[in-house]
Amino acid sequence: MNVAGLRLPLRETIVVLVTTFVLVIDWYHPPVLGIGPELSLGLGRMGLFLVVPLVTLLLLGERPADYGLRIGEWRIGLAVVLVMAALVTPLVLFVAGLPEFNLYYRHDPSKVAGAVFGGWLDVAAAEFLFRGFLMWTLIRLAGPMGVVLATFPFVFTHLGKPELETLSTFFGGLGFGWIAWRTRSVLYGALLHAYLISLILLAASR
Numbered sequence: 001m002n003v004a005g006l007r008l009p010l011r012e013t014i015v016v017l018v019t020t021f022v023l024v025i026d027w028y029h030p031p032v033l034g035i036g037p038e039l040s041l042g043l044g045r046m047g048l049f050l051v052v053p054l055v056t057l058l059l060l061g062e063r064p065a066d067y068g069l070r071i072g073e074w075r076i077g078l079a080v081v082l083v084m085a086a087l088v089t090p091l092v093l094f095v096a097g098l099p100e101f102n103l104y105y106r107h108d109p110s111k112v113a114g115a116v117f118g119g120w121l122d123v124a125a126a127e128f129l130f131r132g133f134l135m136w137t138l139i140r141l142a143g144p145m146g147v148v149l150a151t152f153p154f155v156f157t158h159l160g161k162p163e164l165e166t167l168s169t170f171f172g173g174l175g176f177g178w179i180a181w182r183t184r185s186v187l188y189g190a191l192l193h194a195y196l197i198s199l200i201l202l203a204a205s206r
Helices: 010-028 038-058 074-095 100-105 107-143 145-149 151-155 161-183 187-205
Strands: none
Touching: 010 038, 010 107, 010 151, 038 107, 074 100, 074 161, 074 187, 100 161, 100 187, 107 145, 107 151, 107 161, 107 187, 145 151, 151 161, 161 187
16 A cells, blocks of 8 residues: 555554554443443443454455464463463452552442453453454564554553553563464453453452
8 A cells, every 4th residue: 555655564554543443432432331331341342342353354355263263272271371360369359459459440249240241341352452453463564573562552541540550561461462472362361351350340349
C-alpha cells in the first residue's frame, strides 16, 4: 500500500488500525446494557476485541487458527497455567487486601458472580486481540520483537486501575505473550488470566 510515497504492508497496517480503532471505541463508548458494569463490559469487548478482529481476518483471507485460535501445544500450556497459578496465588491474595486494590475490586457478594463472568469474557476477548490478532501480525513483521510491541497497548488498557497493577502489566503482558508464542494459542493465557481476575474479585469481596 502506497500512501503518498510511504510504502506500507497492507495486512499489517489494517490490523494495527483495527486494533487502535476498537481500543478507542472501547475507551470512549463503554457499553451500558443494564446488566451490571462488568458483564456489560465483557459482552462489549467480546464484540470489539473478538468479533471485529475475526471478521477483519476473514475479510483479509486469513486463517484464525494462525492467530492463536487453536488448541496448540496443550501439554506445555496446561503445565504453565498450573505452575503460574500456584506461584501467583499468594501474591494476588496479598494485594487483594491492599486498600487501593480492595476499593477497586470489592463487590457486593450478591454481584460477584456476574462480575467474575464478565471478567472471563473480558480477558478472553483481550487475549485474542493482543496475543492473537495483533501479536502474531507483529511477529510476522518484526520477528520475536512482536511479543514486546503487542504488550504496550495492553498496558495502556490498564490505566485507571491500581497503579501497581498497571506497572506490573508490562511484565505480565510479556508473560502472556510468551505463553501464546510458545503454545501458538491464546487459550492458555486466557485460562490463566481468567483465574487471576476470578481470584482477586473473590478475595477482595469476601
